[in-house]
Amino acid sequence: MDNIKVVAVDAMGGDNAPVEIVKGCVEAVKEREDIKVLLVGLADVVQAELTKYTYPTDRIEVVPASQVIETAEPPVMAIRKKKDSSIVVALKLVKEGKVDGFVSAGSSGAVLVGGQVIVGKIKGVERAPLAxxxxxxxxxxxxxxxxxxxxxxxxxxxxxxxxxxxxxxxxxxxxxxxxxxxxxxxxxxxxxxxxxxxxxxxxxxxxxxxxxxxxxxxxxxxxxxxxxxxxxxxxxxxxxxxxxxxxxxxxxxxxxxxxxxxxxxxxxxxxxxxxxxxxxxxSAYGGAPLLGLKGLVVKTHGSSKAKEIKNSIIQCVSFKEQDISGKIQANICVGDKTE
Amino acid sequence: MDNIKVVAVDAMGGDNAPVEIVKGCVEAVKEREDIKVLLVGLADVVQAELTKYTYPTDRIEVVPASQVIETAEPPVMAIRKKKDSSIVVALKLVKEGKVDGFVSAGSSGAVLVGGQVIVGKIKGVERAPLAxxxxxxxxxxxxxxxxxxxxxxxxxxxxxxxxxxxxxxxxxxxxxxxxxxxxxxxxxxxxxxxxxxxxxxxxxxxxxxxxxxxxxxxxxxxxxxxxxxxxxxxxxxxxxxxxxxxxxxxxxxxxxxxxxxxxxxxxxxxxxxxxxxxxxxxSAYGGAPLLGLKGLVVKTHGSSKAKEIKNSIIQCVSFKEQDISGKIQANICVGDKTE
The missing domain is CATH 3.40.718.10 (Isopropylmalate Dehydrogenase)
Structure with missing residues (x-):
């Protein structure tokens, strides 16, 4: 059980939510036994979607979040006001170390702002780039x-x-x-x-x-x-x-x-x-990580389908296994000394 | 004869000079009876190249220029020092109103700097863009x-x-x-x-x-x-x-x-x-004009072949016929009043 990586996924984000998102999560846990997914979003909706599939039920869990941040909403305001949105709830799971990463196909602005504000930057990192x-x-x-x-x-x-x-x-x-x-x-x-x-x-x-x-x-x-x-x-x-x-x-x-x-x-x-x-x-290459944060936040394309969601979840696992955040922290400091 | 448009062409500019440049000029005068080309460059070289073709000899003239500006040369210095380069000689023809336009596949920097310095901007134009x-x-x-x-x-x-x-x-x-x-x-x-x-x-x-x-x-x-x-x-x-x-x-x-x-x-x-x-x-669309100058300067791609040179020459004719420089001058002023 120690080797299991837990990834939070925004069930409500993107053009194809929740259908393709849920499908991608199911595919991820079926493909890799070392992955557990927390699907964050409107509990009824997500649960209804999950009933379509057979999957290892102990490795997908629904985390309820009663609000949804729309793409058109001004990000800073959305993050501040919608405390029970899937993005904010999931980012808090990252911050609290309850998950190893978070994947969202939702509002880029909200994910970027929320990542910096809620998860926070690694000490020494001036700006968290999307890569x-x-x-x-x-x-x-x-x-x-x-x-x-x-x-x-x-x-x-x-x-x-x-x-x-x-x-x-x-x-x-x-x-x-x-x-x-x-x-x-x-x-x-x-x-x-x-x-x-x-x-x-x-x-x-x-x-x-x-x-x-x-x-x-x-x-x-x-x-x-x-x-x-x-x-x-x-x-x-x-x-x-x-x-x-x-x-x-x-x-x-x-x-x-x-x-x-x-x-x-x-x-x-x-x-x-x-x-x-x-x-x-x-879409074959998974999502874009927001580098330099204290936890892993991955933004996938708004038009993501199941395949991209699955790949992004798997990407989170590599990221965690390789301790990228730790390496960035060490290297940002080494770098500053070198100059 | 009044309707003949005269276009200077940089015989020495670009990866395929002078072979493709000369060929493009020959094709241009063959395609359109209202075009005359002044081929500017090393006279011997250009003349030798021209002997390969049969064409209306009264509509291609060689204008000697003893120097060549290389792509790697710093543009400002090149324009200042190489007074007898094909680019400088041709730009002076534009300035003096002896030609209706100039086409070069040579050093972008030299053409852009030379266009602004030698030909000069239309009054009111703050910067001449390449478009x-x-x-x-x-x-x-x-x-x-x-x-x-x-x-x-x-x-x-x-x-x-x-x-x-x-x-x-x-x-x-x-x-x-x-x-x-x-x-x-x-x-x-x-x-x-x-x-x-x-x-x-x-x-x-x-x-x-x-x-x-x-x-x-x-x-x-x-x-x-x-x-x-x-x-x-x-x-x-x-x-x-x-x-x-x-x-x-x-x-x-x-x-x-x-x-x-x-x-x-x-x-x-x-x-x-x-x-x-x-x-x-x-390459089918001809070269890029440097807009806002007192005369017409067209930069074509460094890798231009005969077809692109020909299209760029023909583009000069439309530009002249439509009096684009005159329209820009009138419009820049109208615009300023509107604001």
Whole structure:
């Protein structure tokens, strides 16, 4: 029983709640015997959903929360007022150490604000970045920060680089991950004021494998493992990635259906094509952790289906097993001494 | 003869100079009888290249320039020191009104700096943005600014919105173009300091069809005709567009070649697929104009081939015919009075 990791899941968050959320939790406990899930939300609704499945009942528990934070609600106010919302109740479980992690597909703002306010940052961490994995030709890269706190300072970016390196090395398993800063040219003297200030700081960090600037065109080819940027830029990259991939895939499908000849070709080629495109499907990589907090908070896409929820839950387990929070705490301090 | 438009072309600029540049010029004068090209560069080299073709010799002229600015050279210094470089010589032709436009696939920095310094900005224009057309599901959108001057002010972005609207309406032919500002959420209160400051200013402009914020994920679907952003963000969007499209297309091709069955399918589907992907080929849309200058300067991609050079030359003609510079000058003033 000692090895069981307990993950709280927001049963009410996201476009497909509670149906896909509950399904994902059931799949997670069926796939891994070392996982227990606390489904946080409206008890009747969640319980009704659970009756659809057969699963090890001792490893899914419903934690009642009578309120729901909607995506459109101003986050700070929502966190303050809705004390019995699924997000607030679950974040308190994280804070109190009753769970090893929390997964939500709900309001990004509420999860980000609540994570910082309720769970709290590790001592020494200036800002908690949201760091999703994005698909590349070589595998995945960590894009850090895609959170809601824009207009970062250079010291924030340096910490992002450290936290991202730890995550990629210990959760994703890439030794000595290559770190790059998003820039509009490869040369050190290029960039906006923030990048120009941050570049020499990253270069000085002996604990970071800094490879210099990365232009956005080189991100999809996987030239860096950790891609550091300010949250506004990170959001633009993440969302353009999603939008462009789905637009291109749509355009390609339409093209394949345009002639009889191409339709026949498509029928033959589709299985192989689907396998390839799956590699560029962001949902396969689980959710984005909010790094630098005293406990683990994972935000998954609002449109998450069961598969993404399941993967995010499993991601929590690796995170806990590798003691990422502990490593960040140790490294943030080591880093500061090195400089 | 009055209707002939004269376009200077940098024979020495870009990865494929002078071969593809000269070829593009020959194709342009063959396609359109109202175009004359001045090929600026090392006279011997250009002349030797021209002997490969038969073309109306009265409509291609070689203008000698003994120096070449390399992409890696610091732009300001290069423009100052290399007075007889193809870029400087051609920009002087623009300034003196001897040509109707200038096309270069050479050093972006040198073209941008040289354009502002040698040709000069229209009175009232605070900053000259580089505005490429990017492919979308519906056609094209203008991404403004992708230039080298980062850390813009809100008044710059408002002018970009005006200049971009004029360009899209009169060169691309989209009546009352929809203008959006790149943001990390749809709500007015979201964004970084710059966007929050600019949003209400754009909303007040009666001469702009401002539709609000656009998230990067909605850019490829073509929801806005003019996409306003600061140059750092614009560069990231433009380059991620290039990188992700080519990576995805590569990944798809590899996928199609992975099994015998899919190979046969690919052979059947490829012609239709190629047509579709062509619509997402940025090179079809010519180069990016540097808007707000007293004359027309068009920067094409460094990897431009003959087709892109030809399209950029033809773009210069529309620009001149529609008197875009005149319209910008009139509108920048009207706009200032409106506010």
């Amino acid at each position: 999703p994995l994005i698909p590349t030709k070589k595998g995945v890269s960590l894009l850090i920060d895609c959170g809601a706190n824009v207009d970062a300072r250079s010291s924030h970016l340096v910490q992002f680089a450290r936290m991202g390196s730890i995550y990629m090395e210990h959760v994703v398993g890439i030794p000595n991950p290559k770190v790059a800063i998003v820039n509009i040219g490869a040369e050190e003297e290029k960039g906006n004021a923030l990048v120009k200030e941050t570049y020499p700081l990253l270069k000085e960090c002996k604990d970071i494998n800094f490879i210099g600037s990365i232009e956005a065109r080189d991100i999809p080819s996987g030239q860096a493992d950790v891609i550091v940027c300010e949250a506004f830029v990170g959001n633009v990259i993440l969302k353009l990635y999603e939008g462009l991939s789905s637009t291109l895939i749509g355009v390609i499908k339409t093209g394949l259906m345009s002639t009889l000849r191409s339709k026949i070709g498509a029928a033959l080629a589709l299985p192989a094509l689907k396998n390839t495109l799956k590699a560029f499907d962001a | 490429p057309l990017i492919p979308t599901k519906k056609g094209v959108s203008l991404l403004i600014d992708c230039g080298a001057n980062v850390d813009a002010r809100s008044s710059h972005l408002v002018q970009f919105a005006r200049m971009g609207s004029i360009y899209m309406e009169h060169v691309v032919g989209i009546p009352n173009p929809k203008v959006a500002i790149v943001n990390i959420g749809a709500e007015e209160e979201k964004g970084n300091a710059l966007v929050k400051e600019t949003y209400p200013l754009l909303k007040e402009c009666k001469d702009i069809n401002f539709i609000g914020s656009i998230e990067a994920r909605d850019i490829p679907s073509g929801q806005a005709d003019v996409i306003v952003c600061e140059a750092f963000v614009g560069n990231v969007i433009l380059k991620l567009y290039e990188g992700l499209s080519s990576t995805l297309i590569g990944v798809i091709k590899t996928g199609l070649m992975s099994t015998l069955r899919s190979k046969i399918g690919a052979a059947l589907a490829l012609p239709a697929l190629k047509n579709t992907l062509k619509a997402f080929d940025a």
